Amino acid sequence: MSGSSIANETIDHSKNREPFSFYKFITNKYFLNVVSIVAFLLIWDYVAKEKIFRDSLARPLEVVDQLYMLTYMKFAGTNLAGHIWASTQRVLIGFIAASIVAVPLGLFMALNKYVNAVVKPLFDLFKPMPPIAWVSIAILWFGIGEMSKVFIIIIGTFVPCLLNAYNGVRLVDPDLYDVVRVLGGNRRDEIFHVCFPASFPAVFAGLQISLSSAWTCVLAAELMNSRDGMGFLIKRGMDTHQPTLVLGGMVLIAAAAYGTSLLVTLLEKKLCPWKRTIENL
Amino acid sequence: MDEKQTRNKVEVRNLTKRFGDLTVLDGINFNIKEGELLAIVGPTGCGKTTFLNTLSKLMPTTEGNIYINGEEADPKKHNLAYVFQEPTCLPWRTVRENVAYGMEVKGVGKEEREARATKIMDLVGLTSCADLYPNQVSASMMQRIAVSRAFAVNPDLLLMDEPYGQLDVKLRFYLEDELVNIWRKLNSTVLFVTHNIEEAVYVAERILVLTNKPTKIKAEIPVDLPRPRDLLNPKFIELRKEVTELIRWW
Numbered sequence: 001m002s003g004s005s006i007a008n009e010t011i012d013h014s015k016n017r018e019p020f021s022f023y024k025f026i027t028n029k030y031f032l033n034v035v036s037i038v039a040f041l042l043i044w045d046y047v048a049k050e051k052i053f054r055d056s057l058a059r060p061l062e063v064v065d066q067l068y069m070l071t072y073m074k075f076a077g078t079n080l081a082g083h084i085w086a087s088t089q090r091v092l093i094g095f096i097a098a099s100i101v102a103v104p105l106g107l108f109m110a111l112n113k114y115v116n117a118v119v120k121p122l123f124d125l126f127k128p129m130p131p132i133a134w135v136s137i138a139i140l141w142f143g144i145g146e147m148s149k150v151f152i153i154i155i156g157t158f159v160p161c162l163l164n165a166y167n168g169v170r171l172v173d174p175d176l177y178d179v180v181r182v183l184g185g186n187r188r189d190e191i192f193h194v195c196f197p198a199s200f201p202a203v204f205a206g207l208q209i210s211l212s213s214a215w216t217c218v219l220a221a222e223l224m225n226s227r228d229g230m231g232f233l234i235k236r237g238m239d240t241h242q243p244t245l246v247l248g249g250m251v252l253i254a255a256a257a258y259g260t261s262l263l264v265t266l267l268e269k270k271l272c273p274w275k276r277t278i279e280n281l
Numbered sequence: 282m283d284e285k286q287t288r289n290k291v292e293v294r295n296l297t298k299r300f301g302d303l304t305v306l307d308g309i310n311f312n313i314k315e316g317e318l319l320a321i322v323g324p325t326g327c328g329k330t331t332f333l334n335t336l337s338k339l340m341p342t343t344e345g346n347i348y349i350n351g352e353e354a355d356p357k358k359h360n361l362a363y364v365f366q367e368p369t370c371l372p373w374r375t376v377r378e379n380v381a382y383g384m385e386v387k388g389v390g391k392e393e394r395e396a397r398a399t400k401i402m403d404l405v406g407l408t409s410c411a412d413l414y415p416n417q418v419s420a421s422m423m424q425r426i427a428v429s430r431a432f433a434v435n436p437d438l439l440l441m442d443e444p445y446g447q448l449d450v451k452l453r454f455y456l457e458d459e460l461v462n463i464w465r466k467l468n469s470t471v472l473f474v475t476h477n478i479e480e481a482v483y484v485a486e487r488i489l490v491l492t493n494k495p496t497k498i499k500a501e502i503p504v505d506l507p508r509p510r511d512l513l514n515p516k517f518i519e520l521r522k523e524v525t526e527l528i529r530w531w
Binding site for chain 1: 337338339355356357358359360361362363365367369371372373374375382383386387414415416434440
């Protein structure tokens with residue numbers, strides 16, 4: 001057994017070394033991951049080839065071809081990168097604008113009962129309303145330009161940001177406040193040494209939820225009315241009956257959403273290094 | 282005994298706490314000498330935690346007061362420290378930063394903080410995990426961090442609320458020895474609350490036995506045994522029996 005010790009705690013670094021066998025190979029986790037994805041693509045390809053959905057399902061490679069074509073051919077005056085950026089830009093503007101206001105407001109609500117008493121009822125009133133319900137009124141108010149799309153995203157991201165920041169503060173272990181209080185710390189120490197760092201993970205969880213909500217909202221807004229963006233690709237694909245374009249847009253938007261979510265995860269790792277753990281401890 | 286040892290560091294006068302009609306603490310009076318390790322034992326549910334919360338000023342008293350060096354106790358003025366039943370490390374600070382945290386709140390200078398934290402971590406064997414975060418160490422380590430943080434502020438009064446209640450026997454003995462060791466080195470004034478009679482006789486210089494609610498002091502037992510103490514020494518066993526008889530609740 002190979003073990004090392006950190007502060008009297010033994011950590012198991014031993015690896016289970018068994019000889020290579022066929023059974024071991026086919027039960028390998030990564031092998032099964034690959035099997036699962038390949039099987040999915042094959043079934044998709046089969047269903048498309050046999051025209052089970054008539055001509056409305058493109059084969060996987062056709063979708064890849066279509067996306068590749070878009071990289072050098074302009075579609076509606078913009079190339080692929082332009083469409084991706086158009087949507088991403090809307091998401092980022094809306095998401096950042098909402099979180100800059102919602103996170104501090106949520107923290108403030110949890111810390112001050114008067115702010116809470118004023119904001120909470122309004123918030124409870126608007127909370128159950130799905131953000132997509134705002135699409136039409138947004139277009140009436142702001143027209144069909146960027147503003148109405150960003151507005152929808154702000155509406156959709158505001159609630160989870162605020163809610164998580166609020167709960168993050170309220171769920172802080174009260175014993176930790178006592179630690180500060182007994183040592184003679186004041187309210188400021190309590191807030192900056194305990195409250196804020198303790199609520200960070202919840203805030204980041206809220207940001208992640210917001211981000212996925214932002215992508216839903218941008219898609220809804222672009223489906224309604226737009227001249228660029230990934231939602232536009234999907235809409236145009238539907239209108240002109242090009243399944244490759246629809247599926248291509250769907251794949252792109254998933255990839256873009258994954259990319260932004262990864263950025264938030266990296267930011268959290270950077271800001272909350274204390275969440276790291278030691279394997280096998 | 283030199284003169285310093287006999288001076289009263291802490292005086293508790295008529296400490297009373299009522300929640301509505303329920304009297305939890307009923308006019309408790311006692312003193313703690315400077316550099317003394319005083320243990321408090323009592324039957325379960327006798328309000329030990331309330332007792333500590335009022336002493337630490339986390340909870341206002343209904344009547345009576347606590348005086349440190351003749352002045353009314355005030356966390357902002359006096360160095361109070363509290364080791365809670367549950368480990369209470371700040372998860373976002375490394376072990377070293379946690380140990381130094383109390384000094385940070387007290388406004389101790391950076392160099393002094395580092396020096397004292399290093400010294401205490403050496404004493405309790407935390408040096409090897411100084412740069413780890415609390416979620417990377419075990420529960421007993423976390424309690425050690427809390428104990429170190431408390432001792433590091435050079436407290437006028439250190440309160441401990443069954444700090445080792447959750448640990449297994451072997452670790453408990455080990456940490457009790459460690460506690461006695463730091464306490465003697467730093468000459469702190471410690472009030473140690475426990476429900477474990479053996480633990481009380483093992484660490485304390487004097488034991489106060491509490492009654493059931495409404496809580497009063499039932500007896501005071503000086504523990505005049507040489508250290509390191511032997512659990513099988515007849516005198517030790519006799520004292521343990523004496524305390525046990527006093528708080529029998531079965």
